[in-house]
Amino acid sequence: MIDFGSDRPVHRQLADIIRADIAAGRLKPGQALPSETRLMQQYELGRVAVRQALGVLRSEGLIVTVKREGSYVRPQLPVERVVVDGPAEVTARMPSPEERKELDIPEGVPVFVVSKPKKRGRILPADRTILVWLRMES
Template identity: 90%
Template sequence: MIDFGSDRPVHRQLADIIRADIAAGRLKPGQALPSETRLMQQYELGRVAVRQALGVLRNEGLIVTVKREGSYVRPQVPIERVTVYGAAEVTARMPSPAERKELDIPEGVPVFVVSQPQKRNRVLPAHRTVLIWADSSE
C-alpha cells in the first residue's frame, strides 16, 4: 500500500509496488497492467502520480506503453555476454533515436559503447548485455 506519510514520493512507491509484482511473477511478460484509472482508484492517487510511476518503469525498461491501449510488462529478452579485452574502453550513453530503433531499445535504456584497438566500435543495449573482462593475453 501507499504510505502517504512517507518521505518517498507516492509515484515512486507505486513504481516499487508494480516492479515487485513483475519481479514476483504476479505480472507476467506481455501482460497488460491495470488501466491508469484503475491504478488511481486502487491506490487513491491522482493521474499525474500514476503517469509518473509508469514513466519510471518505462525508463527502467520494465514496461512498454502503447497509445490508446495501455501499458504492458515488457517481454524478457535474452542476455548477451560480451567479452571485453584489457585494452578496450567501455563508455555508457543514451542511444540516438536511430540506435534505439535499430537495437529495439526501450526509452530510457542506455547503451554501452565498446572501443577496442583496431576494431570497429560496438554499440550494445545495456539492459540485455553483460560485459565480461578478460586478460588481453588470453
C-alpha cells in the same frame, strides 16, 4: 499500499509496488498492467501520480507503453555474452532515439560502446549484454 503520510512521493510508492509485482512474477512479461483509471481507483491517486509512476518504470526499462492500448511488462530478451579481447575501450551512455529504435530498447536503458583501435565502436544494449574480458598473458 500507499502511505500518504510518507516523505516518499506517492508516484514513487506506486512504482515500487508495480516493480515488486514484476519482480515477484505477479505481473509477467508481456502482461498488460491495469489501466490508468484502474490504478487511480485502486490506490486512490490522481492521474498525474499514476502517469509519473508509469514514467519511472518506463525509464527503468521495466514496462513499455503503447499509445491507445496501455502499458505492458517488458518481455525479457535473451542475454548475449560479448567477449572483449585485445586493446579495447568500453563506455556506457544513453542511446540516441535512432539507436533505441534499431536495438529495440525502451527509454531509460543505456548502451555499452565497445571500441577498438581503427574500428567503429560496437553498440550493445546494456540490459541484455554481459561483457566478458579475456585476460591477455604478458
